[in-house]
Amino acid sequence: MSSPRTVLVTGPVRGLEEYCAAVWAADWVGLSRPLVVIEEIDPAFELPSDTALERILITSGNAVASLDQLASKFLELREVPCSVVGERTRRVLEETGFTVDGESARDASELAARLAEELPAASSILWPRGSLSDQLAVDLRTRGHWVLDPVVYRTAPSADSSPTHDTNAVFFASPSAVRAWRQLPHRRDTSQTIAIAIGATTHAELASETAESFSAILTLAQPTPEELTRVLRELSNSES
Numbered sequence: 001m002s003s004p005r006t007v008l009v010t011g012p013v014r015g016l017e018e019y020c021a022a023v024w025a026a027d028w029v030g031l032s033r034p035l036v037v038i039e040e041i042d043p044a045f046e047l048p049s050d051t052a053l054e055r056i057l058i059t060s061g062n063a064v065a066s067l068d069q070l071a072s073k074f075l076e077l078r079e080v081p082c083s084v085v086g087e088r089t090r091r092v093l094e095e096t097g098f099t100v101d102g103e104s105a106r107d108a109s110e111l112a113a114r115l116a117e118e119l120p121a122a123s124s125i126l127w128p129r130g131s132l133s134d135q136l137a138v139d140l141r142t143r144g145h146w147v148l149d150p151v152v153y154r155t156a157p158s159a160d161s162s163p164t165h166d167t168n169a170v171f172f173a174s175p176s177a178v179r180a181w182r183q184l185p186h187r188r189d190t191s192q193t194i195a196i197a198i199g200a201t202t203h204a205e206l207a208s209e210t211a212e213s214f215s216a217i218l219t220l221a222q223p224t225p226e227e228l229t230r231v232l233r234e235l236s237n238s239e240s
């Protein structure tokens with residue numbers, strides 16, 4: 001009997017258990033190894049009294065706790081519909097008492113394209129975001145919207161620099177995790193390893209590094225644990 005195949009699950013930081021469980025559900029072995037840490041930042045800002053928000057954007061579950069904190073000060077935020085990236089983020093938002101409008105987007109690019117069709121011109125938008133990129137705000141402002149985008153969490157590489165496990169695949173949940181992977185001092189040979197990206201932006205970050213010799217880069221059709229299970233089962237079936 002052959003040994004079970006293994007996946008190094010590097011994120012998402014606040015969803016590691018779910019994604020490791022998804023690996024085991026596919027009869028693979030999931031090994032947890034977060035590559036980044038999330039540090040919450042006090043969202044100290046003022047919501048202009050003359051601004052009526054049309055939409056709140058949540059592109060990461062890491063921003064939900066801060067939005068909940070903001071809503072304790074600005075009660076009207078709970079009445080504003082949210083647009084989200086990812087089903088897990090949608091579930092957490094709804095459990096926290098917010099209303100999600102429409103289907104969950106796969107990534108920020110898809111969300112921006114959808115909002116271009118849905119929102120009226122010059123809409124007012126709140127996007128509590130991470131420290132690494134303001135590209136969504138730039139895109140929406142280019143389209144004429146007013147965007148308030150306070151940084152509510154910071155992403156930094158993990159202090160753990162120990163060698164990674166020798167696995168058949170590595171699952172990446174963000175571009176920042178890919179960049180942290182490249183900085184590991186004891187990276188192993190990946191020429192026989194499959195990289196699995198949670199979405200298009202993570203795939204793009206993986207593909208941008210020509211020196212990274214993964215045997216293949218796969219991308220989930222939806223950023224969910226269930227989709228990771230499906231992809232791994234498909235891999236098993238294709239090789240049986």
